[in-house]
Amino acid sequence: MIGELGLFALVLALVLALMQAALPLAGAHRGQRQWMAVARPAAVGQLLMLALSLAALATAFLQNDFSLAYVAENSNTALPWYYRLTAVWGAHEGSLLLWAVVLGSWSVAVAAWSRQLPEIFVARVLGVMGLVSVGFLAFTLLTSNPFERLTPVPAEGRDLNPLLQDPGMIAHPPMLYMGYVGFSVAFAFAIAALLGGRLDAAWARWSRPWTTAAWVFLTLGISIGSWWAYYELGWGGWWFWDPVENASFMPWLTGTALIHSLSVTEKRGAFRGWTVLLAIVTFSLSLLGTFLVRSGVLTSVHSFATDPARGAFILGLLILVVGGSLVLYAWRAPRLAAGGSFGLVSREMALLLNNALLCVAAATVLIGTLYPLALDAFGLGKVSVGPPYFEAVFVPLMLPLLAMMGIGSLVRWKRHAAGPLARTLLPAATATLCAGLASLWWLGEVPPLAALGLALSVWIAWTSVQAVADRVRGRRRRWQALRTTPRSVWGMALAHFGLAVFAAGVTVVSTLDLERDVRLAPGESIEAAGYTWTLQSVRSTEGPNYSAERGEITVNRDGRTVATLYPEERVYRMQSNPMTEAGINAGLFRDFYVALGERRADGSWTVRIQLKPLVRWIWLGTLFMALGGGLAITDPRYRRLTERARLGAEAPA
Amino acid sequence: MTVRQRRATFVLLIVGGVMVATALALSAFRENMLFFFDPSQVVAGEAPTNYPFRLGGLVRDGSLEEVDEGLMVRFSVTDGTSEVPVTYEGVLPDLFREGQGVVVRGTLREDDVFVAEEVLAKHDENYMPPEVADSLRTTKPGEDRR
């Protein structure tokens, strides 16, 4: 019964999405106000139906309703209730439903916070989002129905993939989808602007908070995924350049470029065509990611069970959405007016370089991800492109980007004389040079590239603090000046500072970490990295739906126990695959990381021990970046200016 | 800058950027692309010695053995017609099992033993490393006779 209810709600949601797409777009074209007015109620109704559908699926999971094929394949009565709940999006069908719910939520958010915008513009935005929703709901219903019935009803389900039975997985997919799908708002704004032929500073101002919000969610989603991979996959790596990771990273790179080019379009009216194109490209890459993950053209640890019919459907969707919008772009973009001019040394120029570097970086990731597929498609052999490729390409692109960042946050709009700019940057440059030399001298045998990485982290940290400090210096009432500093400036400084923390973490953990595979019998010790690691014991334990061998490993220094780690080797009863659960002792400056391998014939165990300095800074940095983005969104300026923009917009009509 | 100059800068930057990216990508591809061979190709001498590549196939049943008191293990990778002995020092992945698909990365020594630096295994019902699937497609024992 609950299954039929969910399916019925899903069908109704599709009908409402069709209404949300067709009527407002037609209305905007023909100037019919009543048709345009359908957009908001249709969006709300669609979300209600989608939420009902998701709730029905969740209920089926909580009640162990194995008459639904999706529940039977991904749940089990022994599964704790919270994992039964997250199993809702643990596989293809349910995660697609979650995707639709997230898209519906963004649509309603746009509907609710767009009262200041011209009616015709909102109608177009919601219409475009409705179109996207129609595509995804049709995809769900036609190829991936989560409410499909199963006969005969099995007594027990197959259990959720053990890798996904983890708190990180509760938050990762929703966050990631909020980001992915959130770029549909920027996309819809861009399409609406192209349709209406009005692409100006006001348009950029409206889309900025939405784009930043999506970017914040994507940043959080990616870093939660990386954190999950770090502790759950048991290898101690935090980024694998896996096709699925790349699929989320490419829209992040172009999304970051979009945030910056939007600021130029808003402040200076320049880069209009480019900004629109970036908005289209970013969402297209989100869709491409969906295609890569769900079509089975690429294999990966994260990919869903695949089905060629699904791949063909998404490819069709991709061609319609991306092809259609690029045709629209080629048709309408020539009408865009050029913006204001700027000098060679100016913030516009710095952000232009930033955009070029970020897009080139995204392109190299795309090439690396699709290259094996291309070779295979033309019958040129099977190759794999692994982390070495991405590191070899990515690092040389990121170093100039980091250097440019420091200048970008201090240089003035339009024109900045080279001399004064150099004087502004002198203290930061001195600090950077000192940091570079100090790390070379102090850390001894670090590679020069690592010293450069650390120096650039100092450079960015210094300049981002200076971006705020310069507003205060020389003022009589400093506190007042600090308080009136716009939140978007605070946000930028915090996000840039976060990137500095992130870069420092990545540099240190990738050059100074220690990894050793050893064989230890219970009671045996080994010396590594100045610590004594002792395997105290290995005991059998039972979890709710698995049994495990649980090791106890102590880490000693100078006779004092610094950490006790409990790595496990689990076997989940239903799926009977062994799985490593690493033992981790986290610290701000270092992590101890231990994973059990297999038991050898003589009763000893293979153990992988790792010491990871500053690894936490990676996620601390991304957290700062997300917080910075969040701070920028709350800038009251956006609300004030949109009101002013509305007055300006309605005057000619 | 005037509008025209700016547009020129813009195009120049993008074109330059794409060129830099292509150059970087190509040089990185040349150095970091790992070719894939199956045991038959290795036995036929098609694979390079002392140069890294990936070898894929199935772990032959009963071939896994411990070499010494340390971590070193030895096993054979087969595609049904030929097999290649592999040594590996380290912790084997969770899903490594005899009779199942595996991809190992490493180099082939002069004495035709493959020294693995990394072992990848995954064998749930939906996954077969594409290279393994392909090598099994081309060299199947006995089937072409029929």
Place this chain on the structure above:
Amino acid sequence: MKRLLMPLVVFVALAVLLGVGLTLRPGEIPSPLVGRVAPDFTVESLRNPQRSVSLSDLRGEVSVINVWASWCAACEDEHPYVMALADEVPVYGLNYKDERDKAIAWLDRQGDNYTASLYDPDGKVGLEWGVYGVPETYILDAEGVVRKKHIGAITERTLREEILPLVRQLQAEAES
């Protein structure tokens, strides 16, 4: 205008590549055996070493051969679905590269309604048939022609969407 069409051109190239990629289906291995009469064999019965079973015994009706082993984890996963399939059609279990007592113990534990269990300890039949890993499942029509080879564990979905429809279709063909 030409410049503005560039993104579209790049995208079209990408879409073509993805389309081609989609047809490649990594992970799928076509078997040359499909569409031919299955190679004959005569092996011992698993539970009764004195009895021998030949493929020719299987002719005359639609049948399924399921290759499994007690050392194979995925076989445990698929076993309930194989047993469900055995309610519809005769399913023969081919025990592959295994030890007899271990295999019998496994069957006793997991449930056994195979029509008969065949014992292939050194993988001889497996070699003839081109078994490269377990589990694998072959569907034979009434003439003994292999109509489908399924590689990997049978899941609820593959059973419902691929195997059962084919079995029913073949059974209908055999009756008409």
